[in-house]
Amino acid sequence: MSKVDRLYLAAEGDPDLTPDVIAISKKNANKLGIKENDEVIYEDIPGGISGQARVIISSALSDDNVSVNQTLFDSWGDNMSWFGTIEIRPKKEGEMVPMVSKPPKDLTFADQDIKSIIPPEEYSKLEKEEKIPSSISINEEDVDLAELLDKLIDEDIAEDAPKFPISEKSPVTPAPDIKKIAQNTSGEIQWLAEKSKKPISLSTQVGMPTSPPPLTSSAPPLKPISQPISKPTSKPPLAPTSSLKSAPPLSPETPSQLIPKLSDTTQPATSYPTQPATSYPTQPATSYPTKPATSYPTKPATSYPTKPAAIYPTTPPIVSYPEPIQKKIKRPEEFLNLKVELQYGLGGLVLLNQNNFNKLELNPHNPPPIIFQDTDTGVTGGARVQVADLPDEVIRMEPETYETSDIHSLTVNIWSSIPKEKPIVKVDRLDLNVKITSMGIGSSVSMSKRNCLSLEVGEGDIITFEDELIGAWGAGYVKMKESLSDDVIEIEDEIFEATGIGSKEVLVKRNDKTVIPLQSLELGISPIMGENMWDTITFVRNNKDELKRWFSQFLIFKGLKLRWKEANAAINIISTVPDLKGEILAAPKMTSSLQLKAEGLITFNAILIIDISASMLAPDMMCENIAPAVEGIRASMENEEVKNFLARFKEGVNVPRRLGAAFAALLFLAEKVGRGFGEKVSIIRFADQAEALDFDGPYFDSASGKHGILEQAANQIVEKIGNYKGLATNMAPAFLEAKKILDTYNQIEGDDSKPCMVVLLTDGNPTDQDQFIQTINSYFIGNSNVVLYIVGIGNTNVNLMTDIAVRCGGEFFQPDNMGELLIWYSKRARDLIVKLKGGRA
Structure with a gap:
């Protein structure tokens, strides 16, 4: 892979990251030639963004993205340029974080002033000058x-x-x-x-001068000029005019009484008392040093008529007025056409009768404002509405409302300010726009109440959504959200990303298929951030019930990938029982069993415990499909004793159980050496007593470069497993010996101690069952660094062995022939799989 000195990646926020940390993919780390915890510089020069951070590598992150702290990401906001991407580059030794400042959006006042008075060609010359003087x-x-x-x-x-x-x-x-x-x-x-x-010739921006002190004149002051005082002339009072344009008139004698004929728009003439004219003295002339004083005539006083008291009824003052509504509002298809009557004292309200309330579908307890429209000009106004005892063809309003709304006609069209909902139409599919959410609510999807009614689904029902172009699809439990737009469906980011849908428009349908329960699931586990695979698996393993509760909120479909953020675990559904095919949906239960498999490399030590009691001499292991294993061992070892041992295994021939156990141990050891990761393997044989085979110590180091080490180990296995027998089946001493070896592993490796796989191979019941169970409970159950597998040959106590294996994170396996035994041991040497028992703890 070619390396680059910088990358441009789309930034995304992650609340789990601290501000001094960013996360990138392994591929991008390799491109930049950096590793975990290296320092990098990130910046967006046009956006004024820069900083330095420590790198963590996430296998769950896309190669197109970089994750930063959510709060830091939100603070960038609209400042980000480059289509939301930032530049990432390794920090060089001694490099300082670049100081990037975003240029101001607006010029300063002085800069604007210079540009406005200097020709463009002159200003361009000034910008090219290297040194600009700071003053004139x-x-x-x-x-x-x-x-x-x-x-x-x-x-x-x-x-x-x-x-x-x-x-x-x-x-x-x-x-x-x-x-x-x-x-x-x-x-x-x-x-x-x-x-x-x-x-x-300006060469820099000119600072604004401060205000000068007041001018003082040395010339002698001028004599004041006399100015005649002008007297106001008296004018006759103005004739009163109607304040309403074409509104129905009000009777001065009875203000609250309505005029039955709306066509009569003139008011009777009324005499108004005049106000006596008042003369105002003029200001005396003032002498000015620069110009002679000028005489200006004063405006004559004007008398204004007062309105008669009878015009205003003794009603409470208006406390609210209709808020102005935008003119020329589009009229709906359904409206009412009513005659206007005027009445004082309505407090800014308009009145309708109950029948018209019902026609407009207004809530009588809390009605929304109504809109009224001049039938001649189309001008609109609006006001709050109240029920009153009126004829069906009438609407009442105050003269103030009529006037301020600029209504001229004697009739108006009215309708509710809240659009009338269209009738619900039942459909079997909807095309909706996707809105991505991050609420952590599993497979829940939100739709408007109208869409739920159209699809005939309720809370908790299941719908499917599909990208018709590529066929990708997903499913979710319905949540009804009344505030949501009718053209939108909200889908959790985790579910949307898992589906692989590429479009923001999906086809939504009601799911009519049965959702099947799952008996078991095989889950691929990897860390969302960091690279410590075993720590992630251990956390998931120790929180089995929390995992199942979290998992139960999802609908399961083929290829689903999820992220359990609290456990830092990216989870891929590898397989299920029953198998999911096509568009089958399934739901995990608390009783479902789970199998955890690392989505990456895990190195682990091993302890093989082999039963060599007398019953293990039974020749009932049928050799089937063993040729690949025989040839593999023969090619890796030239030891004569090993070749003679392998010659006893021929297709179709039964061999003693003990020889099968020795062959399985030999194959396991060869696989470990082939991996080359420095993993340690111990082998314990037991019957009456337990003994660890001596490989110049209690364990075999698969990374040892000592010549012939594998052949020496093979000789030990053939001699002490294949050619030795005991009487009893005392398992407790064997597991006490295994506990000592575990302690040795931990002492040697310290904080970097690897997990350990323990494999017991036996063909019967423990003769010391009580001591055996006590030893398992004391040292192995609850030890999150140990996984115990049990292989049963012959008449094994299946129930006891299965229970012990599952409680220790492993499984009980019973092969039918020699080929199955060898294949199982070969896989276990490569993969450490943790199994979680079904049911509640």
Whole structure:
């Protein structure tokens, strides 16, 4: 694989990561040439994002993604550019984290000001200059600005801005004292621009000057000019006008009484008392040093008519007004056309009768606002509504409501502000848009109440969703969510990713097929983060009931992959009983048995315990399908004694059980040596007593480079297993010896101690059953670093051996012939599988 110096990966948030850690895939780590805990730099220069983090490698992460702390990811927000990707590169020795700052979106005030007054070609020249002076200086002649300003004022220069050339290298001249600037007798300041022929050349942004002190004039003050006081003229009072445009009139004598004829829109003339005119004194003239005072006439006072008291009824004041509603709102197909009547004292409400309430489907206890529309102009308004005893063809509102809504017609169209729901149509399929959620709710999917009614499904029912283009599909338990849009289905991210669906639009159908219960599941386990496979399997194993409860919230279908975040476990469903084919759905139960298999390499030590009691001499092991194993051992060992031993195994011939056990141990040892991972193997034989075979110590080191070590071990196995016999079947001493060897393994390997597989091969009942069970309970059940397998040949106590094996995370196996025994031992030498008993603990 070719290496690169950097990668661009799509960032995603993970709440389980700390801010100083990022996670990438193993493939990307190899590309960058880094390993676990190496330091990397991440950055997004346009987005103003940068930092340094320690790397962890996750086998569950996509090669296109990098995971960062969720809070850190959220803080980036919309600042991320590059389509949400960040650059990842190994940190070099001594490299500092780059300081990236996002450029401001807007120019400063000064920068904007310069751009507005300087031609583009001049400004572009300024940007190319390497050094920009920080202030404006006068020309090379070193003219004193204060003196020049005094001189120009005396010469009565015309008003305009001065144009002084600016030198980048000349020293900064302080601003002149504004107090020295005199004001001419006419009161007009003469500026400097017309007399100066030297243009201004700006080379940097100009700071805004501070406010100067107030001007003081040295000229004598002018005499105040007298100004005549103008008296306001009296005008007749204005005639009253109607405040309503074309609304139905109100009777002044009886304000609360409604006018039956709405077509009469004029109000009777009413006399209003006039207010006497009032004269206002004018402000005395003030002398100004620059201009003579000017006399301005004052506006004559105007008398305004007051409205008669009879217009306003003795009702509570209006406490609320209808909120303005956007004009020209689209009218629905169903509406009511009603006549307008006006009435005071409604508090901003409009009134309808109960019959019209029912037609509009308004809730009488908490009705939504209604919308009314001018039938002539189409202009709309809105208000809260209340039930009243009115005719069916009438709507009542206040004059204020009528006026502010800009209604002119005597009739209005009305409808509810809440759209009327369309009738539910029963369907067998819906096309919906997918919204991904991360609620941790298993196989639950959420749909709107309307969609649930259309598909005729309720809470807890099962629906399927499918990508019609590629045929990928999934399933989930229905959750009804009334706030959800009718064109959306919410699916948990874990389920959606497991299906392999590539589209954000899916076909949703009700599931009518039976969901079958599962007896057992084989699960592939790997860590979500990190590489310690056995720690992950151990956690899952020690929390069997929590695993089953978590697992039971999912619907199982073929190829499903899940992530149990609390256990840091990525879980792949390898196989099930019964087998899942096609679109069959299944549900795990608390009684389902589970088998945990590492989705990667696990190195482990082993202890083989072999029964050599007298019953093991029975010649009832049929040699079937043993040729591959015989040839494999013969090719790896040239020892004469081993060759003679192998010659006794011929297809179709029965051999004693003890020889079969010796062959199985020899094959197991050869497989371990072939793996080459430094795994240790001990072999204990037992009958009356227990004894560990001596391989220059209590165990055989498969990584030993000593010449002929495998042949020496084979001779030990052939001699002490194949050619020796005892009487009793005392299993307790054998497992006490195994406990000593386990302690030896742990002392040698320390914190890096490998898990250990213990394999017992026997053909009968333990003659010391009580002591045997006590030893198992004391040292092996509950030991999460040990897995115990038991192989039974002949008349074994199946119930006892099965119970012990399962409680220790293993299994009981009973082969029918020699070929099955050898194949089983060969697999166990390569794979450490943990089995969890079905049922509740």
